[in-house]
Amino acid sequence: MGFELGPKLFRNAPRGWLSARAYAEGHRVSSHHYGSEGAPEVETSMHLAVTWRVEVPGREPYSLREERSVPNWLDPGGIVGNGNRWYKVRVRPQFGLMKELGVPCVVNPVDPTDIWIDWDQAYKEHEPVWEREARVRREATRREGGIDAVLSRFSHPLIGKLRPDDEPYVEAELERRKAFQRDVTANFSHSNPVLDASHNEIKRRIDDLERIQNEGRKFSAVVVSRVESGRKLGLMPVVDLVFEVEGRRVAFEHVFGPRHAKRYTVGARVDVWVDPLDPDNLCPGK
Structure with missing residues (x-):
């Protein structure tokens, strides 16, 4: 048994x-x-x-x-x-x-x-x-x-x-x-103006991630830092991530919930798409 x-x-x-x-x-x-x-x-x-x-x-x-x-x-x-x-x-x-x-x-x-x-x-x-x-x-x-x-x-x-x-x-x-x-x-x-504004900001960031994934260049990256910042955007906790991409370190502010954020542990290798308009802006994948 x-x-x-x-x-x-x-x-x-x-x-x-x-x-x-x-x-x-x-x-x-x-x-x-x-x-x-x-x-x-x-x-x-x-x-x-x-x-x-x-x-x-x-x-x-x-x-x-x-x-x-x-x-x-x-x-x-x-x-x-x-x-x-x-x-x-x-x-x-x-x-x-x-x-x-x-x-x-x-x-x-x-x-x-x-x-x-x-x-x-x-x-x-x-x-x-x-x-x-x-x-x-x-x-x-x-x-x-x-x-x-x-x-x-x-x-x-x-x-x-x-x-x-x-x-x-x-x-x-x-x-x-x-x-x-x-x-x-x-x-x-009841409507909460602060939460409504936060929702709109998260939606804007989601739209930006979709644009970067569609237009950007794909790279392999390593998570070199992950910090639970203690800040929140609306009800969402903010996690500060740093990725190493092609020898460069790029910061990313994660505000899309803990279920998604837990994918990015220090040392994990993930795919990322880099914004063709801004090399310091990226869309992390898995």
């Missing part, structure tokens, strides 16, 4: 335990605490704080709150995803532990709070769900239009085309986003 982290590094699935499935009703993945020196450059495992809903066939489901060491792939952060071992990478999109999917496990028949999780099988089951999620999010963004629809042109090249059986998930994602937007609108029911 694969391997599990902790209490030992590797161990076999216990015999005679009950087959079950555990669903994360709420969870948080973080770095282990390594004292005053902070986290290491290479994480070999992550810390999971979770409330499981454990379902054993023929028994009533029950909740279990626990903390444990888990494989790195449960953390969805970063440009490059984690493979099923800490030293492996995944080049396709990854979204960490999916609440609705759950994980296969076995339960101690004497102590139901003692569960053994088959992380290898869980990873295999998550892979097609991650890929579907990536297709669904991109299609929902495309149908919504606006700023994010433009930025989705630079999305991951390995997502693939939408499949016919993805359609119900796209509709559900669109409805979820509409419900969220209704809540936001209810909280900001």
Whole structure:
């Protein structure tokens, strides 16, 4: 049944335990605490704080709150995803532990709070769900239009085309986003001149990025600096980026949301288009 982290590094699935499935009703993945020196450059495992809903066939489901060491792939952060071992990478999109999917496990028949999780099988089951999620999010963004629809042109090249059986998930994602937007609108029911001006400025910048991509020359660049400035343009946080392009350093003020900004980590190599009218103006891609 694969391997599990902790209490030992590797161990076999216990015999005679009950087959079950555990669903994360709420969870948080973080770095282990390594004292005053902070986290290491290479994480070999992550810390999971979770409330499981454990379902054993023929028994009533029950909740279990626990903390444990888990494989790195449960953390969805970063440009490059984690493979099923800490030293492996995944080049396709990854979204960490999916609440609705759950994980296969076995339960101690004497102590139901003692569960053994088959992380290898869980990873295999998550892979097609991650890929579907990536297709669904991109299609929902495309149908919504606006700023994010433009930025989705630079999305991951390995997502693939939408499949016919993805359609119900796209509709559900669109409805979820509409419900969220209704809540936001209810909280900001009156016109805000400051926010309106900020929206217009972001739209102007989006139009400029489209022009640069259409007219500019494409280069390979490296992210050499990324600073969370603490400033905001409307509701959007401003991230100050510096790219090295053909031996030159070019600054870029990113105001298009954290979901897009997290692509640009220091050391990442990305495509950029340089403005033919201004070599210090560029459009970053992926």
